Amino acid sequence: MSDSKKRIGLLGATGSIGTSCLEVVRAHSESMSIDLLSAHSSWRELARSAAEFLPQTVVLTGVQASDVAANAFPSSVEVLYGEEALLKAVEVPEIETVITGIVGAAGLRGTLAAVEAGKRIGLANKETLVVAGSLVTQKAVETGSVLIPVDSEHSAIFQALACGKREDVSKLILTASGGPFRSWSAEKIAQATVANALDHPTWDMGPKITIDSATMMNKALEVIEARWLFGINARQIEVVVHPQSIVHSMVEFVDGSVMAQLSPPDMKLPIQYAITWPDRIAGTSPKLDISQTFSLDFEPPDLERFPALALGFEVADQGGTAGVVLNAANEVAVDRFLQDQLTFPEIPRLCRSILASHQFESNPTLDELLTLDGWARQEALRWTSSTSHSSPSLTAPRC
Numbered sequence: 001m002s003d004s005k006k007r008i009g010l011l012g013a014t015g016s017i018g019t020s021c022l023e024v025v026r027a028h029s030e031s032m033s034i035d036l037l038s039a040h041s042s043w044r045e046l047a048r049s050a051a052e053f054l055p056q057t058v059v060l061t062g063v064q065a066s067d068v069a070a071n072a073f074p075s076s077v078e079v080l081y082g083e084e085a086l087l088k089a090v091e092v093p094e095i096e097t098v099i100t101g102i103v104g105a106a107g108l109r110g111t112l113a114a115v116e117a118g119k120r121i122g123l124a125n126k127e128t129l130v131v132a133g134s135l136v137t138q139k140a141v142e143t144g145s146v147l148i149p150v151d152s153e154h155s156a157i158f159q160a161l162a163c164g165k166r167e168d169v170s171k172l173i174l175t176a177s178g179g180p181f182r183s184w185s186a187e188k189i190a191q192a193t194v195a196n197a198l199d200h201p202t203w204d205m206g207p208k209i210t211i212d213s214a215t216m217m218n219k220a221l222e223v224i225e226a227r228w229l230f231g232i233n234a235r236q237i238e239v240v241v242h243p244q245s246i247v248h249s250m251v252e253f254v255d256g257s258v259m260a261q262l263s264p265p266d267m268k269l270p271i272q273y274a275i276t277w278p279d280r281i282a283g284t285s286p287k288l289d290i291s292q293t294f295s296l297d298f299e300p301p302d303l304e305r306f307p308a309l310a311l312g313f314e315v316a317d318q319g320g321t322a323g324v325v326l327n328a329a330n331e332v333a334v335d336r337f338l339q340d341q342l343t344f345p346e347i348p349r350l351c352r353s354i355l356a357s358h359q360f361e362s363n364p365t366l367d368e369l370l371t372l373d374g375w376a377r378q379e380a381l382r383w384t385s386s387t388s389h390s391s392p393s394l395t396a397p398r399c
């Protein structure tokens with residue numbers, strides 16, 4: 001019955017999260033349907049998905065109608081252009097759940113529009129909470145929007161939290177694969193190429209998050225994400241390296257019990273759960289085969305070889321404007337590294353430098369955050385083009 005289908009708006013439909021989400025919907029076409037798809041510039045791929053899923057609306061935020069072939073989309077599909085159109089499109093009452101698969105701070109405004117419209121959010125875009133965690137979580141409380149994590153660690157924690165009362169939680173333990181350089185020496189890491197850094201041992205993801213995993217900035221961003229999503233003090237969050245990516249994270253309760261969620265690394269499971277919660281349905285994600293011998297290893301993270309991780313704890317503790325500045329600096333640094341214009345160890349160095357130079361404000365507005373985002377990107381670009389890597393200018397906008 002089409003009336004009882006779960007109706008989904010999917011932002012970032014052409015990316016890694018987007019295509020996994022479409023696989024979930026394809027496997028459950030009797031109970032799920034797509035109302036909205038968005039992409040930035042990959043219009044051919046979006047058109048293929050539109051032909052299969054027949055959403056009411058598609059939005060392309062990074063190209064214009066004149067860039068797209070005439071009749072590329074089925075005639076029943078409304079084709080819109082630009083971010084403002086996307087912000088309106090997520091609000092339509094028919095959409096129940098919005099899956100946020102846009103990469104980077106570019107995902108913030110779409111997520112916020114969906115939160116303001118009181119939607120269920122399947123939150124993959126962790127940068128939304130890194131940049132504006134306080135504003136977004138407050139807004140969700142006001143509108144009744146439920147933020148269901150899609151990020152695998154946070155989905156695991158969300159599931160494990162169901163085993164006890166919030167006031168009885170003593171610690172959240174985020175697992176990290178350790179990335180491709182987990183066992184590399186600092187000297188070898190300093191020589192890492194783009195191809196080395198893109199070679200993630202356990203997850204197949206988009207390029208930005210894959211580089212973040214290699215620096216462990218991904219875990220830093222996830223510490224900040226957890227701080228806002230679960231309303232917990234940064235000092236109650238711990239990171240442990242777990243190379244198999246089977247234990248997706250854990251919650252320790254005051255009595256010493258540790259509850260974990262386990263499954264083979266596959267994003268379809270947390271995406272599906274965000275759509276079906278509080279129900280569980282059979283899916284296409286592989287199941288853990290415990291009939292075979294396998295081991296689960298855990299080791300402490302090495303903050304000297306992976307200095308980005310410390311930034312996550314510092315920023316999660318500070319709140320305010322620290323997250324937007326760290327995130328913007330990191331987005332520029334990752335982009336420059338992918339263009340071979342920055343070395344791997346310069347990524348966290350750049351981030352720390354821009355963060356240290358900004359004028360901290362504890363309670364910024366959305367406009368102030370967006371202004372600081374622009375400032376931090378400019379300063380990060382300036383840093384990458386200066387041979388001496390001098391300190392950023394002290395012209396950070398005051399909030």
Ligand SMILES: NC(=O)C1=CN([C@@H]2O[C@H](COP(=O)(O)OP(=O)(O)OC[C@H]3O[C@@H](n4cnc5c(N)ncnc54)[C@H](OP(=O)(O)O)[C@@H]3O)[C@@H](O)[C@H]2O)C=CC1
Nearest residue numbers: 012014015016017039040041042102103106124125205206
């Ligand atoms: N991949 C994964 O397994 C996981 C991802 N996440 C998070 O999910 C988010 C998406 O990651 P991932 O799927 O890997 O990323 P991808 O790079 O694979 O996909 C990014 C998507 O965002 C769109 N996009 C890119 N830039 C913009 C922009 N400026 N405005 C609007 N849309 C844009 C792209 O469209 P186009 O194709 O047209 O460029 C594409 O659809 C990230 O925040 C990541 O941290 C979290 C956990 C796991």
Ligand SMILES: CC(=O)[C@@H](O)[C@H](O)COP(=O)(O)O
Nearest residue numbers: 151152176177178179213218
């Ligand atoms: C799948 C997912 O959630 C990613 O964020 C993943 O966790 C990245 O792996 P790392 O643990 O190497 O950062």
Ligand SMILES: [Mn+2]
Nearest residue numbers: 151152153222
């Ligand atoms: Mn993750």
